[in-house]
Amino acid sequence: MIKLKKELSKIGILSVFKIYLLLGLVFGLIFGGVYGLMFAIFGASMMGFIGGDQAAMSGLMMIIAGLVIVVVATLLYGLILGISGAITAAIYNIAAKIVGGVELELEDKT
Numbered sequence: 001m002i003k004l005k006k007e008l009s010k011i012g013i014l015s016v017f018k019i020y021l022l023l024g025l026v027f028g029l030i031f032g033g034v035y036g037l038m039f040a041i042f043g044a045s046m047m048g049f050i051g052g053d054q055a056a057m058s059g060l061m062m063i064i065a066g067l068v069i070v071v072v073a074t075l076l077y078g079l080i081l082g083i084s085g086a087i088t089a090a091i092y093n094i095a096a097k098i099v100g101g102v103e104l105e106l107e108d109k110t
Contacts (some may be wrong), residue, residue, distance in 0.1 A: 002108045009101040011089040020085030021078050028077025032070040039066030 043062025096102075 004106045004108075006104045006106055007101040007102060009096050010093050013086050013093070013110035016089040017082045017086040021082030024081030025074055027081070029070070029075065032073025035073065036068075036070035039069060041065070046056035061106035071105045 040063045043059040046058075079080065
């Protein structure tokens with residue numbers, strides 16, 4: 001087996017942004033879906049248990065708010081995670097220039 005020592009001297013900021021954006025969108029969809037579902041269930045229960053025109057309108061607004069939360073949370077999680085990943089990659093690149101990058105030991109597998 002051949003072992004190679006390499007140093008990670010630079011990270012592509014855009015590539016990190018894209019990966020973290022995708023991960024953030026997935027997590028945002030999961031968490032936003034949970035919160036949105038809670039709002040929708042609460043809204044539907046308001047419509048069913050309380051009754052009346054005002055409760056029906058409030059329940060409908062809660063259901064719409066649940067759907068909006070899913071969309072907004074998905075986008076916000078994606079953007080926040082993508083931007084933080086890009087900032088982290090930029091900071092790593094600066095630090096790697098000053099003190100050197102992370103050393104990696106790679107080996108050939110046959």
